[in-house]
Amino acid sequence: MNDKIKKLLSSELAILLMLIILCAAATVTTPVFATSRNIMSVLQRTATTGIVALGMTFVIGTGGIDLSVGGQVTIIGVLSAMMYTRGFPVPALVPFMICLGILIGLFNGVLITYLKLVPIMVTLATQLAAFGFALYLTEGRQFLIKDETFKFFGLGNILSIPTPIWIFAACAIVAWFVLRKFTIGRKILAVGSNTRGAWYAGINVQRVTIVAYAISGLCAGISSVIMTSKLMSASASMGNGMEMEAITAVVIGGTSMSGGNGFILGTVAGALIVTVITNWMTLANVNPYLRDVVKGAIIIIALLIDNIRRGRLQKNEMAG
Numbered sequence: 001m002n003d004k005i006k007k008l009l010s011s012e013l014a015i016l017l018m019l020i021i022l023c024a025a026a027t028v029t030t031p032v033f034a035t036s037r038n039i040m041s042v043l044q045r046t047a048t049t050g051i052v053a054l055g056m057t058f059v060i061g062t063g064g065i066d067l068s069v070g071g072q073v074t075i076i077g078v079l080s081a082m083m084y085t086r087g088f089p090v091p092a093l094v095p096f097m098i099c100l101g102i103l104i105g106l107f108n109g110v111l112i113t114y115l116k117l118v119p120i121m122v123t124l125a126t127q128l129a130a131f132g133f134a135l136y137l138t139e140g141r142q143f144l145i146k147d148e149t150f151k152f153f154g155l156g157n158i159l160s161i162p163t164p165i166w167i168f169a170a171c172a173i174v175a176w177f178v179l180r181k182f183t184i185g186r187k188i189l190a191v192g193s194n195t196r197g198a199w200y201a202g203i204n205v206q207r208v209t210i211v212a213y214a215i216s217g218l219c220a221g222i223s224s225v226i227m228t229s230k231l232m233s234a235s236a237s238m239g240n241g242m243e244m245e246a247i248t249a250v251v252i253g254g255t256s257m258s259g260g261n262g263f264i265l266g267t268v269a270g271a272l273i274v275t276v277i278t279n280w281m282t283l284a285n286v287n288p289y290l291r292d293v294v295k296g297a298i299i300i301i302a303l304l305i306d307n308i309r310r311g312r313l314q315k316n317e318m319a320g
Contacts, residue, residue, distance in 0.1 A: 015269040026280040047164035048223045050271035053249040054175045055219025057267045058212040063192040063259025068123040071130030072220035073239035078134045081143030081234035098221040105217020109210030134236040142233045154230030164226045176264040192259025251302040
């Protein structure tokens with residue numbers, strides 16, 4: 001029976017079922033939840049966190065963690081908006097933001113692999129540095145971007161569907177193919193499953209780990225583009241809390257914190273679950289202070305679910 005429960009909790013079908021039940025409950029208690037306008041709003045808000053969570057799936061798949069993604073989104077947005085105010089051309093702004101995200105991810109990966117530093121501490125330090133630098137540059141102010149073409153990424157529409165939803169869908173499809181069909185995806189999961197075994201199998205563990213963090217940085221850059229475009233500005237607080245929401249989405253989606261697996265569809269569903277719960281609390285006028293309590297509880301529940309999933313593996317390791 002326990003094995004069946006673990007298998008059920010690990011399946012993406014169970015995560016999708018959980019999302020459907022949650023949406024049904026939200027619709028019954030707050031009918032406005034099911035309106036097309038609110039559903040589009042939920043999907044739009046999921047896009048920024050969801051894209052970051054896609055990158056986080058690759059990092060956690062290696063057995064690592066990236067606590068810096070919120071700081072990355074913030075500093076990328078602030079630097080790009082500041083560059084714009086100083087005459088940086090708008091057509092080059094998006095590539096600049098994406099490349100900056102990749103560079104930050106590479107920086108994290110190099111520190112972790114070549115200097116043998118602990119991922120959680122490296123990325124925490126990067127996050128603190130990013131937020132601190134953003135505060136230094138902004139001095140508590142906002143940098144505005146007054147360009148109509150840049151609005152497209154956060155406020156535009158394609159076939160009456162907001163652009164962020166299309167970008168999120170495209171990123172999810174690419175991430176699924178990379179993780180499931182490309183060699184690098186299989187190598188990432190192999191490193192997370194057994195690092196030493198992967199090394200003996202001829203996999204360049206350092207390079208694969210760096211690539212995983214670079215993908216996380218890439219996703220943070222894309223998310224920053226959407227968020228900065230949606231706000232048409234950047235501030236030192238725009239990425240606050242994104243890292244925990246992304247990690248929660250990944251774990252709820254079935255990816256184990258110990259690495260070795262990764263479920264892109266589950267991550268998408270997990271990101272939607274996190275956003276739906278937040279939206280539901282907003283519509284139900286739940287006290288803002290209690291919302292953080294609920295979010296904390298969700299994280300604990302996600303970790304407990306992860307422990308249940310890993311119970312069988314831990315039992316086998318002890319038996320061996």
